[in-house]
Amino acid sequence: xxxxxxxxxxxxxxxxxxxxxxxxxxxxxxxxxxxxxxxxxxxxxxxxxxxxxxxxxxxxxxxxxxxxxxxxxxxxxxxxxxxxxxxxxxxxxxxxxxxxxxxxxxxxxxxxxxxx
Amino acid sequence: xxxxxxxxxxxxxxxxxxxxxxxxxxxxxxxxxxxxxxxxxxxxxxxxxxxxxxxxxxxxxxxxxxxxxxxxxxxxxxxxxxxxxxxxxxxxxxxxxxxxxxxxxxxxxxx
Numbered sequence: 001x002x003x004x005x006x007x008x009x010x011x012x013x014x015x016x017x018x019x020x021x022x023x024x025x026x027x028x029x030x031x032x033x034x035x036x037x038x039x040x041x042x043x044x045x046x047x048x049x050x051x052x053x054x055x056x057x058x059x060x061x062x063x064x065x066x067x068x069x070x071x072x073x074x075x076x077x078x079x080x081x082x083x084x085x086x087x088x089x090x091x092x093x094x095x096x097x098x099x100x101x102x103x104x105x106x107x108x109x110x111x112x113x114x115x116x
Numbered sequence: 117x118x119x120x121x122x123x124x125x126x127x128x129x130x131x132x133x134x135x136x137x138x139x140x141x142x143x144x145x146x147x148x149x150x151x152x153x154x155x156x157x158x159x160x161x162x163x164x165x166x167x168x169x170x171x172x173x174x175x176x177x178x179x180x181x182x183x184x185x186x187x188x189x190x191x192x193x194x195x196x197x198x199x200x201x202x203x204x205x206x207x208x209x210x211x212x213x214x215x216x217x218x219x220x221x222x223x224x225x226x227x
Contacts, residue, residue: 045218106158
């Protein structure tokens, strides 16, 4: 069984500073994928970034980067130069390999608040 | 742009009612999913479908059923709604090897 843990219920950051949102995972499958989604107050889930278990380099997408430490089973999201619009709920999720049809296991989420 | 739509943003139903939540995607995706979201629990998978008329149980299928008669439409059915089914329901779709695209969600209240 897969498990995702986000231990930070809430995080605060000053505008223009960087912030790291923690995510640890557990799976016995050697092939898996890790996702981060953002959920603003409007409710819609927005895909941010993806890291495959065999990817050699950490994923980056604009101001988002994923700090992937396979041995520690962690996949932390780093947001650089925070903006007020980054205030939202953030979810880490994992997809197991094989014939899973891409179903995701989600963490509990972290609420990020960006202060001006 | 991929579009996933859900029939209602807010829904209020009474205990014991049969409830239908509809989800439609316009990108010919094979796989569709229904999740419920509760504070402190994240999103939990209820059911998913990998083809028309094909469905599989997720982690919390009890009290729910689904229907997929057409590729673009995936319905979640609460046969007899109960108060513990008050939640946010999110539908998603995807093609193989790609990320899931989510709808705006339906906030269901069962009184």
